[in-house]
Each structure stands twice: as structure tokens, then as C-alpha cells.
Amino acid sequence: MTFRVTTRQQPTSADLEGTIYILDGGTGDRAEVWPALGFNCYQWKTNQSGQVLDLLYADPQLFDNGRPTRSGIPILFPFPNRIRDGRFAWSGQSYQLPLNDSTRKNAAHGFVCRRPWRVVDQGTDAASAWLTGEFQASKDNPDEHPLWPADYVLRVTYRLQAGRLRIEADVINPDRVPLPFGLGYHPYFKLPFAPGGTADDCLIQVPANSFWVLEESVPTGEQHPVDAARDFTRPRPFAGVSVDDVLTDLHGSGFGWPVPLRWNGTLWQGKHELRVFSSEDFREMVVFTPPHRQAFCLEPYTCPTDAINLQASGLDVGWKTLPPGGRWSSVVELAV
Numbered sequence: 001m002t003f004r005v006t007t008r009q010q011p012t013s014a015d016l017e018g019t020i021y022i023l024d025g026g027t028g029d030r031a032e033v034w035p036a037l038g039f040n041c042y043q044w045k046t047n048q049s050g051q052v053l054d055l056l057y058a059d060p061q062l063f064d065n066g067r068p069t070r071s072g073i074p075i076l077f078p079f080p081n082r083i084r085d086g087r088f089a090w091s092g093q094s095y096q097l098p099l100n101d102s103t104r105k106n107a108a109h110g111f112v113c114r115r116p117w118r119v120v121d122q123g124t125d126a127a128s129a130w131l132t133g134e135f136q137a138s139k140d141n142p143d144e145h146p147l148w149p150a151d152y153v154l155r156v157t158y159r160l161q162a163g164r165l166r167i168e169a170d171v172i173n174p175d176r177v178p179l180p181f182g183l184g185y186h187p188y189f190k191l192p193f194a195p196g197g198t199a200d201d202c203l204i205q206v207p208a209n210s211f212w213v214l215e216e217s218v219p220t221g222e223q224h225p226v227d228a229a230r231d232f233t234r235p236r237p238f239a240g241v242s243v244d245d246v247l248t249d250l251h252g253s254g255f256g257w258p259v260p261l262r263w264n265g266t267l268w269q270g271k272h273e274l275r276v277f278s279s280e281d282f283r284e285m286v287v288f289t290p291p292h293r294q295a296f297c298l299e300p301y302t303c304p305t306d307a308i309n310l311q312a313s314g315l316d317v318g319w320k321t322l323p324p325g326g327r328w329s330s331v332v333e334l335a336v
Contacts, residue, residue: 001162002026003129005122010034012063017116023129023160028052031160037062038113039133039156042072046163046336048272051195053336055274057188057295070290073167073187074113077135077154080184081246081286081305082106084218088308090149090180097147106218109186112154115141120155132157136174150179167332173322180308180321184286184301185332187276191238191296194269199293200239203268206232206285206298208247218306221315223248232287235268238296246304247285261333265298272336276300279330283318300332 003025010018016036023031028047034040042058058071068074086097086107097107112135121132136153137145145151153172158165173179191199211230213222226233230245252263261277264285268274276285278300286299303318304310311319322328 001029001127003124003127003160005124005129005131010063014063014065018063021119021122021131023131023158025129025160025162029160029162031158031165033131033133033158035119035133036116037066038068038075038115039117039135040068040072040074040113041158041165041167044160044165044334048163048194048336051272053194053272053274054190055193055334055336057190057290068114069109069186071188073185074109075154075156076184076186076301077110077112077171078148078152078179078181078183079107079110079308080182080186080299080301080303082108082218084306084309089312090308091177093149095147095149101217103216105216111137111141111144111148113186121157128159128161130157130159138174150175150177152179152181154183163336165334167334169330169332171320171322171328173324173326176324178321178323179326180319182301182303182307182319183330184299184303186286186297186299187334188290188295188297189267189274191267191294192269193267193274194272197269200237201269202238202296203235204232204238204241204265204287204296204298205235205268206247206250206265206287207252207263208232208250208285210247210249212246212248212284212304214246214305217244219246219304219310221310221313230287232265235266241296242289243287244289245287246301247287248283248304250283250285261331264300267296267298275335277331277333277335279332281318281320281330282332302330 101108
């Protein structure tokens with residue numbers, strides 16, 4: 001395979017710069033990334049035994065003022081999902097975030113998925129093509145920078161390989177005070193993703209033993225063993241599945257190359273399997289059925305919804321804090 005990185009200009013009615021970066025493997029492996037829309041990888045295709053699999057759902061109105069969190073792989077940072085009432089306290093200071101979820105009651109999905117990113121690196125080698133984007137609060141989002149306790153740099157690399165798409169992230173604290181954060185990805189996996197078949201024929205599996213009890217989409221702090229509606233420990237057909245839940249207590253087996261990753265979930269269509277792997281720090285998996293039912297979301301998170309407030313109540317939720325000058329790295333890999 002001969003990998004390359006190219007660009008094209010996409011007409012858009014949104015007030016966003018339309019440069020699209022294309023990672024191409026030359027034989028059907030292809031990914032498209034829109035830096036101006038939160039560095040969203042909204043298309044990923046791969047060739048398997050002569051069949052081109054189209055793996056990510058993109059809103060038909062994506063380039064016509066489409067919502068950044070409804071297509072491709074939205075990046076959720078410095079917090080994934082919601083913060084209750086948009087309020088939290090940190091180091092003795094109270095913060096109020098914009099109430100921008102669908103109910104207008106909570107803050108949702110962080111800041112970086114709705115803002116343009118800067119492309120800082122790109123390249124190819126014999127086995128891959130990659131594109132790296134960077135977002136710094138004080139530089140790229142100065143209006144909202146005061147809404148978070150510290151400045152931050154998030155650097156993400158999409159690395160296209162044969163049958164794989166790796167998402168490599170580095171969080172850096174350039175500030176003089178500790179940086180609190182959580183990271184999540186919200187991929188919309190297209191169903192069906194292979195020629196022929198229907199979405200209802202696809203199967204879902206997630207090796208999660210427990211779920212967070214939610215009230216109005218926000219955890220109460222309780223966890224229960226998975227019940228019939230939320231039990232994906234064995235493959236389940238997509239037909240009839242309608243969920244929006246935070247699963248936890250993941251027990252997937254390891255996957256050792258090139259760094260130890262854990263299996264977090266699988267989508268099947270016939271003989272094809274789309275698997276989600278991640279670093280151990282991704283403790284939660286959100287499962288979500290979009291209303292249009294043309295996709296299913298398997299969302300790896302480092303922490304549950306409203307983690308900053310759950311931690312303040314004394315729960316161990318995976319909420320992270322970086323010291324000044326600190327760095328944290330992670331990998332999520334999608335593999336066919």
C-alpha cells in the first residue's frame with residue numbers, strides 16, 4: 001500500500017474554513033478529517049476482501065450548518081457528556097458553564113468539538129498516514145478559557161493503517177495550576193457498514209458488567225449490575241435496541257500490539273467485525289442509539305458523565321488532574 005495525505009476544499013454554508021484532510025491508503029483505506037469542525041474524522045472506509053466498508057455515519061447536512069456532535073468522531077474534552085446544571089467547584093472557586101445540552105439544563109461535551117483546531121503535523125510511512133491537530137484553550141478558545149480552572153493543550157493524531165484507525169491523544173498542562181479533565185470520543189458507527197444487509201441484522205457486544213443509574217441523563221452516583229436492557233456482554237441484534245446509557249466495569253481481554261490495549265466493544269455485520277480497543281484509562285463505555293437509527297455509538301470515556309461533581313462527592317470515577325507541566329497520553333483504536 002502507498003499511503004498519502006492530501007487536501008481538498010469543501011464548500012460549506014457554515015462559517016467554517018472548508019479545508020478537508022484526506023488520509024489515503026490507495027486500496028480502499030481512507031479517512032477524511034475536518035479540522036474546523038472540532039478536528040472531526042467524519043469518514044473512514046476500508047477494503048476487506050474486495051468489499052469497501054463505510055464505517056462512520058455523517059449527517060447529510062454536515063457541511064450545511066450541521067451539528068458538530070452528530071457526525072463522525074466528536075472529541076469530548078475537557079469533560080465528556082454532561083456536567084449537571086453546568087456547575088462545579090474546583091480549588092475553592094465556583095464555575096458556571098453554558099447550558100448547551102438538548103434540554104438546556106446541563107453543560108455538554110466540553111469545548112473542543114465545536115471549535116476549529118490547528119493542524120500541526122502530517123506524514124506517511126510504509127504502513128500508515130497520519131494527521132495531528134492541536135487545540136489550546138487560551139489560544140484557540142480565549143472567550144471560554146476562563147470557564148475552566150486551567151489552560152490546556154490537547155493534541156490528537158488520527159493514524160490510518162490497513163483496516164485500522166488509531167486515535168492517539170496527548171493532554172498537556174501549560175499552566176501554573178493543576179488541570180482537571182476527562183476525555184471521551186463519540187463515534188457514530190454507520191449501520192449497516194458493509195454492502196447488503198440491514199441495520200437490524202447487525203450485532204452489538206460490550207464487555208461491561210455494570211451501569212451508572214441516571215436521572216435526566218446525569219448519574220445519581222449509584223451503579224447497578226447490567227439488566228436486560230443494558231446487558232451487551234453477549235452479542236445482541238441492533239433491532240429493538242434503544243439505549244443512552246453509561247456502562248462501566250469493563251472486563252474486555254487485552255490486545256498487545258503496539259501498546260497494551262483493552263477490547264471495549266464490537267459491532268458485527270455478517271463476517272465483518274468492527275472492534276473498539278483503548279488504553280486502560282478509558283473506564284466507561286457510553287452506548288447510544290441515535291433517533292434516526294442509521295448508526296450506533298460506542299463511546300469510550302475516561303470517566304462517567306458529571307465526573308467532576310461525582311468526584312467531589314467522594315466517588316472514584318477516573319477524573320484526572322495534571323500538575324503544571326504534566327503530560328498524559330492515551331490510545332483508542334478502531335479495527336476491522
